[in-house]
Amino acid sequence: MEEVIKLTPDDHADKAGQLNNLGTAFFRRFERLGKLKDIENAIHVMQQAIDLTPDGHADKAGQLSNLGSAFFRRFERLGKLKDIENAIHVMRQAVNLTPDGHADKARRLNNLGNAFESRFECLGELNDIENAIHVKQQAVNLTPDGHADKAGQLNNLGSAFSCRFKRLGELKDIENAIHVMQQAIDLTPDGHADKAGQLNNLGNAFQSRFERLGELKDIENAIYVMRQAINLTPDGHADKAGRLNNLGNAFSCRFEHLGELKDIENAIHVMQQAVDLTPDGHADKARRLSNLGNAFSHRFAHLGELKDIENAIHVKQQAVDLIPDGHADKATLLSNLGNAFSCRFEHLGELKDIENAIHVKQQAVDLTPDGHADKAAWLNNLGKAFSHRFEHLGKLKDFTEATVAYKQAAENTSSRPSTRYLAACHWANLCSKYQCSSSALDAYTVVLEIIPQVVWLGQTVHRRYEELPNIGRTINAAAAMAISVGDFTRAVEWLEEGRSIVWKQILQLRTPLDELHQQHPDLADELSRVSLALDNAGTSKLHDIDSEIEHQSAEEEAQNHRKLAAKYEQLLKEVRELDGFGSFLRHKKFSELAPAARNGPVVVVNVAKLRCDALVLCTSGEIVHVPLSKISYTQAEALHSKLLSSLQAHGVRVSRNGDRATCLARKNNQDHFGSVLADLWSHVVQPILPEIEQAVSFLFENAHHSLPHITWCATGALAFLPLHAAGIYGDPTRNMNISDFAVSSYTTTLTAMLGSGSTPKQDLNKIPSVLTVSQPDTPGLPSLPAIMKEVEVIQRYASPDHTCHLTHELANVQAVLGQMDKHEIIHLACHGIQDLKNPLSSAFALYDGKLELNALMRLSLKNAELAVLSACQTATGDENLPEEAVHLAAGMLAIGYPGVIATMWSIGDKDAPLISDKVYANLLGPRNDTEGQKVKLTPAYALHEAVKHLRKEVGETNFVKWVPFIHFGV
Known part of the structure; x- marks a missing residue:
């Protein structure tokens, strides 16, 4: 081609076209091999072609377009701003010269x-x-x-x-x-370039x-x-290095999430290949070096080998030196380098490293415009560096700079919610640690505002639960800070806002919109439609990926889910702008929560690293504060560990499938049960009781005549401990426990005790109808022969005209769902199955499959009064989510049962019928005329008496037998 061009005179009509074609050939060879000489030649001959082509010529636009592409490729290779400016200039000319409709x-x-x-x-x-x-x-x-x-x-x-x-x-x-x-x-067909x-x-x-x-x-x-992509890219291809770099970033990203060493090893391997394949002078060299440095930093954080952080700083410094001033990536590379300096400072404590870290991180922040998605990350990094120097040198200016940086990061609404949340937490923790209470409260206020974006309705329920363990601890810390300054109202509101977050999101989507429908029917209908669709999307089970990209339908479903969440939030905003709807579906204020204590005091126990406290909500609306100075966060965790050890020693915490206890002892576990209950009594319960004496008169004077009712709402490790059984046992001279002074219930949230379904029924003359569901021989699960004794007990007390018994094949999912709204009481005697990954899949095992909470929560139960869950571990929960009440009992409360009797661990076959006998005797009374006038008790009192009877039968120190039975609700 070059020989032909040499033989063609400059004024020949084909000369320009030949030059353009030659330039295109050079361009294509550059695309394939990446040799700089080829793109230089391409630009040179393409420019000659354009110079020879008169304005108005039909080929002019195409030649300009080709030249623009060549400038563009050279810019990608060398990163010179003049090339991209030239590319845009000639490409615009090409577009303007090309008529509409041109191919x-x-x-x-x-x-x-x-x-x-x-x-x-x-x-x-x-x-x-x-x-x-x-x-x-x-x-x-x-x-x-x-x-x-x-x-x-x-x-x-x-x-x-x-x-x-x-x-x-x-x-x-x-x-x-x-x-x-x-x-x-x-x-794009397979095999396409x-x-x-x-x-x-x-x-x-x-x-x-x-x-x-x-x-x-x-x-x-x-x-x-x-x-x-890499497998399809041949060795020697100009894009091979870039694709290796991207794969390395993905490995590094997964390593940060899962912590598997193989991922960071793979990341370093392919990133090093990418750097080695990238020639000096290439525009992407700096970015690839910085990414390799990040991978070295991650491995250093995992293994602690000093060589890794030295390598990280070395290659990141090279990256910063190579990137020109004014480049959009400059801030990222500076922040990455600063992180490496900070990391080495934390390891070696050399002041020069933290000085360097602050210097380059400040540059990164200054170079990043407000509103940039990465601004919060750079500010958060800078805040951490100032915080480290403050802790090293103690200069107040560094403390101030750190809090300012964290605050700005948390308030940068363009950035990721997770980044903003972390910044707000760092801000709050720093202020709390150094007793700046006012600033800490400001920070925690921002934390609470960001949480709904972190635990977002647009995510699956499983993904939301993954975010919650750390959030729960943060909420407890926020409440502790509010308590420390005497703001008890705010502490209660925050604890309520931060508990059972996912449950409340699900229930919010199912909230009746009667008032809105009366005043704004169209908006109410649209909100109902979106709520229903969003509820279905959030609880559906998307397909897992196999050996190929996940099915397109699953991707579309996930994207649709997020669109629905955005639409739902927009509709909420519209509703809240209407007169009279400003607080529509917002978190409740204390004035709205106070009625939870109308039937007796509610004791909210907060466990945080800063301090532990009880807040007693009294029937008067007052909050009584009880500092719990004898117990700490660490001690509460230790008590929980001791309890688990005791349960394992007795073999009653063996599985999640609801099997009844076999009571086989486990080796290497000790029974600390008595000491756990004694510590709960002396450190938690006993200090609280005197403080609520005035709230409940006759608490002590008439303790044996008419016991008051206390409802516990505990956080942290205490959420898994049996406060209702706290006491000193086995010592006749010191025997004392809470059941001598009060009847105990539990609640997952204060909200669960509010509303029309949360008031105990007062019409004791009305005979409640009982639905009994029994499965003594569930297909595929162990037999439960003692269940039939429970059925006999219920039939002994319930009127034949007011009872329904479904068993064996009659106790199938649809039959039970169809009967539930017809009866005030449901008694489920079967296997319980707790699903920690997706709590809405927790279920009762019936003849033809699982009766899941997800199905139960779609019911509208107007007559519900009590659910008796005579299955195992129905109130066990997830140890990683103490604030979420991830168990079957919480689910039954959520679907409308104001009271639930459940179990904390596996129960004995002989114990369940005995408890049922006494509970129903106390609830329904005997069916003979001689004792017909006996006073009938509410569920909490009925269970209290039943457990007292079981305790006498099995021995009061046989804790594993009688302690697991508990009551939730009112």
Whole structure:
């Protein structure tokens, strides 16, 4: 081709075309091999072609477009700003010269969009990415379905959406990116040269969404498609290094989430390959070095080998030195370097490292505009560096700078909620540690505001539960700080706001909208429709990925779920702007929570590292504060461990499938039961009782005549401990326990005790109807022969006209659901199954399958009074989620039963019938005329008497037998 051009005179009509073709050939060889000389030659001869082509010539636009592409590629290779400016300039000319309807119009718009996107990545000017999306969308719209360019243009549009997401953090952008990128891949046949690049881009988008939402399937998908992209990219290809770098980032990201060493080893391996394959002078060299440095830092944090952090600082410093001033990535690389300095300071304590960390992190913050999605992360990093120096040197200025940085990070609404939440927690912890109570309360207020965005309705229930363990401890710390300054009202409100978060979200979606419907029926109908759809989306079980990308239907379902959540939030905002609806579905104020104590005091026990306290809600509306100075967070954890050891020693905490106790002792476990109950008495319960004496007159004077009713609402490790049995046993001279002074119940939240369904029925003359569900021989599960004794007991006391018994094949899921609303009391004598991963799948095992809470919660139970769960571990909960009440008893409260009798661990076959006998005798009274006038008791008092009887039968120190039976609600 070069020989032909030499033989063609300059004024020949074909000369320009020949030069343009030669330039295109150089360009293609550069694309394949990445040799800089080829792109230099391409630009040179393409410029000659344009100079020889007169204005108005039909080929002028195409030649300008080609030259723009060459400038663009050289910019990608060398990162010189002049090249991207030239690219945009000539590409704009090309687009303007191309008439509407021309076959190449879409392609040229697409190229111009790519150039805008690249300049945005370099300079960070928001206008560029807006222009990129605009012209790329035009290109897609102009390209008919079936056209060979359609896939590439969709892929490029997705890249622009992904880029804007990283800048602004709006979830809609990354959802759109994944959607159109997946379309592009579906349209591209296997073996096509563009397939690898499209897979790589989709992998990046999955990773970005994982970093935003934390759904594990996204990072799994990212790694899967990135590996495909690399396998499709031949050695020697110019893009090989970039794709290796991206895969390394994904491995590193998964390592941070799961902590598996293999991932960070893989990350370092492929990132080192990427760096080695990237020639000096390449525009991406700095970014790839910084990523490799991050991987070294992660491994250092995991293994503590000094060589890793030395390597991290070395390569990150190289990266910063290579990146030009004014480049949009400069702030990221500086912050990464600062993190490495901070990490080495924490390890070695050399002041110079923290000085360097603050210096470069401050630069990163200063270079990042307000509203940037990464601003909170850089501010949070800076705050940590100031905090470290403050703790090292004790200078007040560093403390102030740290709190300012944390505060600014927490309030940067464009950033990820998880980043903002961490910054707010750091702010609160720092202020709490150094007794700046007012600032700590301000910080915790922000924490509470961000939590709904972290535990978001747009996520699956399982994902929301993953976020909650640390949040629960933070809420307890916030309440402790409020208590320390005497703000008991705020402490109660915060504890209520931070408990059973997911349960309340689910119930909120099922809240009747009667008042709204009366005044604004259209809005109420729309909110009902979205609520129902969002409820279904949140509790559905998405498919797990196998050896390929998850099914498209699952991806669409997940995206639809998040769109519904956004729509729901928008509708709530509209409702709250209406007159009289400002507090619609907002967290309750104390004035709304106080009626929870109308039937007796409610004792909220807060366990936090700062302090432990009881807040007694009295029937008068007063809050009585009781400092619990004899117990600490650590001691509460130790008591819980001792209890577990005792239960394991007795063999009653053996599984989650609800098997009745076999009482086989376990080796290497000690029975601390008596000491646990004694410590609960002396450290928790006994200090509280005198303080509520005035709230409940006759508490001590008439203790044996008419016992008052106390409801416990405990947090932290105390949520799993039997406060209702606290006492000193086995010593006739000192015997004393709470049951001598009060009847105890529990509640998951104060809200659970409010509402029409939370008042005990006062019509004692009305004979309640009982639905008994028994499964002595559940298919696939061990037999429970003693269950029939429970049935006989119930039939002894319940009127034949007011009872229904479903057993064996008659006790199937649909039959039970159909009967529940017809009876005030339900007695479930069967296996209970607790599902910790998805609590709504916790269930009662029936003849034809599981009666799940998810199905139960769709009922509207207007007549419900009491649920007796004669299954095992129905109130056990998840030890990692003490504030969430993840158990069957909580679920029955949630579906409308104001009272629930449940068990804390596996119960004995002989004990359940005895308890049932006494409970129903006390609830329903005997059916003979001689004792017909006997006073009938409410469920809490009925269980109290029944347990007292069982205690005498089995011996009061046989704790494992009688302690597990508890009452929830009113």
